[in-house]
Amino acid sequence: MKIKISADHIRLLIPLVSLAVLLVAVFWLQPRAMSYLGLNLLFNLAVPIALATIAQMLVIAVNDLDLSIGTFVSFAACVTAVYMPSTPLLGIFILAVAIAAYAFMGMIIHLRDLPSIVVTLGMSFVWGGLAVLILPSPGGQAPVWLRSMMTAQTPIIPFAIVASLVIGIVAHLIVMKSTLGVAIRGVGGNARSVSRAGWSVLRIKVAAYALSGFFSVLAGMALVGLTTSADANIALRYTLLSIAGVILGGGEFVGGRVSPIGAVVGALTLTLAGSFLSFLRISPDWQIGAQGAVLIVVLGLRLIFSRREA
Amino acid sequence: MTFKTILLATAAVLSAAVLPHAANADTSGKKIALSNNYAGNSWRQAMLTSWDKVTKPAVAAKKVAAADAFTTAENQATEQAAQIQNMILQGYDAIVLNAASPTALNGAVKAACDAGIIVVSFDGIVNEPCAWRIAVNFKEMGRSQVEYLSKRLPQGGNLLEIRGLAGVFVDDEISAGIHEGVKQFPQFKIVGSVHGDWAQDVAQRAVAGVLPSLPDVAAVVTQGGDGYGAAQAFEAAKRKTPIIVMGNREDELQWWKKQKDANAYETMSVSIAPGVSTLAFWVAQQILDGKQVKKDLTVPFLRIDQANLEDNLKSTQKGGVANVEYSQADAEKVIADAK
Structure with missing residues (x-):
């Protein structure tokens, strides 16, 4: 009797195990966290991060990297807080245009063969500037429906967990099961063979960027639902968090090897690592270093296992 | 270990429920946390030093049970919101807050208020109505x-x-x-x-x-x-x-x-003296004590004149800012003045 574990399973197993270990450690340090309210407080801010991580994952799946996610999510949050409560149609229109801009950015990157890092870094200043134009000083308000959705009291399982599961499953269906998802990962794996098979790489890339923009918009909206109002700098951390989340969740920078469920788990793990360090009362001077150490340990584990595989 | 902690927690909850409340609320069992978003300049460093200098004796004198200072690593609102939510879980009774954003922490501040926690913001204040604000005029x-x-x-x-x-x-x-x-x-x-x-x-x-x-x-x-x-x-x-x-x-x-x-x-x-953090500490303590405190308070300035120049210069660190730590009596005066 030998149980065969494929590489994809290991890819998912390590993030899950890391999350479980961290969770046990947090419960041991802070038993109060082991409750409906506790889990919600631990994980609710991970929901927008998970959405941003999925957005980043879609870009990474086509071998690109998006350095504008943090400012784009901030921009989406500002639009949501300023326009959604009073003029929802205008708000939706602006967000739709922003998603179209994302798709256009994907097109430019592909057609002109530009490095995505440079283009998205440049765009990050554009989004940041637009966010300040829309909301010069912190403020705005979350629309009531959004606020009540993000603070919903779901039965038995806290909302933060339910939302993470839904995000993971939806992203899994899109990226792993749908034709478009297979094509997106195919472009990351071997763009030439995808185009020889009669696909338009341009269209696939545009679709990947548009989807990424869509998930970023959702992240901005979820964030406003949690914070009740916005700030032009609200989500700057998300750029690095989303990249770390994808990698932590078993994704790789090249080759179209990504895991949507792993990405969500990675986002949860990163959030939990922050709480864990805070419960440990590690001095803030060491916290960034300690967060990095957690990342290195998890990635190190992955390296050991993938070596053994080979 | 976990079982023991739960047992202790249960015992604590039971004893709190059974024991009659003292007429004047006693704050010796109350825990106060400082949530700070940034520590990268001399003003903030002086602010944290003042906090330590005033709260350590206050804890030793059993005025409060704990006064822990937390600073976020990256000066980001989302990070500080998570920090505040962690403080709710850690069971603090009051949070003294220097906020990264006047609005982006409102969700977390509201969650803290809903959990029965007193939130006092100063310097970087928040506009969530359930929090107190110690603002600078x-x-x-x-x-x-x-x-x-x-x-x-x-x-x-x-x-x-x-x-x-x-x-x-x-x-x-x-x-x-x-x-x-x-x-x-x-x-x-x-x-x-x-x-x-x-x-x-x-x-x-x-x-x-x-x-x-x-x-x-x-x-x-x-x-x-x-x-x-x-x-x-x-x-x-x-x-x-x-x-x-x-x-x-x-x-x-x-x-x-x-x-x-x-x-x-x-x-x-x-x-403004960086020691305003200690004023916020005492205001939080007064609120926990059951005092009626208006939601909006004003920080007094630190003014130096010809006569007290030498004294202030002596107590000011090289390259720093003149500072003053506030006492419980100062906080009572600020609260009374606001009425």
Whole structure:
């Protein structure tokens, strides 16, 4: 009797195990966290991060990297807080245009063969500037429906967990099961063979960027639902968090090897690592270093296992 | 271990429920946390040192059970929101907050209030209605400078205004206060206005650039961190040193002391003491004690005059800002004044 574990399973197993270990450690340090309210407080801010991580994952799946996610999510949050409560149609229109801009950015990157890092870094200043134009000083308000959705009291399982599961499953269906998802990962794996098979790489890339923009918009909206109002700098951390989340969740920078469920788990793990360090009362001077150490340990584990595989 | 902790927690909850409450709420069992978003400049460092200096004896004297300080690593609102949510889980009774954003923490602050936690924000205040705010009246800080000058120069004169960083709320407020003061004392006239960005070197360059075009300047109104630079610019231009209002920085006080000893130069200095964190601490303690406290309080300024210059200079660290720690009595006075 030998149980065969494929590489994809290991890819998912390590993030899950890391999350479980961290969770046990947090419960041991802070038993109060082991409750409906506790889990919600631990994980609710991970929901927008998970959405941003999925957005980043879609870009990474086509071998690109998006350095504008943090400012784009901030921009989406500002639009949501300023326009959604009073003029929802205008708000939706602006967000739709922003998603179209994302798709256009994907097109430019592909057609002109530009490095995505440079283009998205440049765009990050554009989004940041637009966010300040829309909301010069912190403020705005979350629309009531959004606020009540993000603070919903779901039965038995806290909302933060339910939302993470839904995000993971939806992203899994899109990226792993749908034709478009297979094509997106195919472009990351071997763009030439995808185009020889009669696909338009341009269209696939545009679709990947548009989807990424869509998930970023959702992240901005979820964030406003949690914070009740916005700030032009609200989500700057998300750029690095989303990249770390994808990698932590078993994704790789090249080759179209990504895991949507792993990405969500990675986002949860990163959030939990922050709480864990805070419960440990590690001095803030060491916290960034300690967060990095957690990342290195998890990635190190992955390296050991993938070596053994080979 | 987990089982034991749960047992202890249960016992604590039971005993709290069974024991009758004292008439005047006792705060010796209450835990207060400081949530701070940034520690990267001398003002914030002094703020954290003051917090330690005041809260450690308070904990030792059993005024409160704990007063732990937490600083976020990256000065980001989302990170601080997570920090506040962690504090709810850690069972703190009050959170003293210097916020990264006046609005982006509202969700977490509301969650804390809903969990029965007292939230007192200061310096970087939050606008969630359930929290208390200890704000700085920057307008009054500007106006009081002109009022002081009206006593020194009853016949009035020309003023040079040094402003802070353009586009920042604090700069607008102080400047509005100064202009209000000039309206109140119309014998003064602002003949020039430059941006010194609250930094001595920038202020010096800006003043040096505008000086040749200015008539005789009787006094300089400032925002803090720019008085020494202005003095250097006047000296370099070989012009008579006007009355320069200082902003409690150590280099400014040093310069003032030297002038005072050399030629009896007289001025005043005003700014916000970083020790305002300790005022927020005592206000939180008073609220936990069951006192009725208005949601909006105002921080008193730290003003230095000719007479107490030496004392303040002695207690100010090199390169730092003049500081003062507040006591429980100070907090009671601020609360009473607000009523």
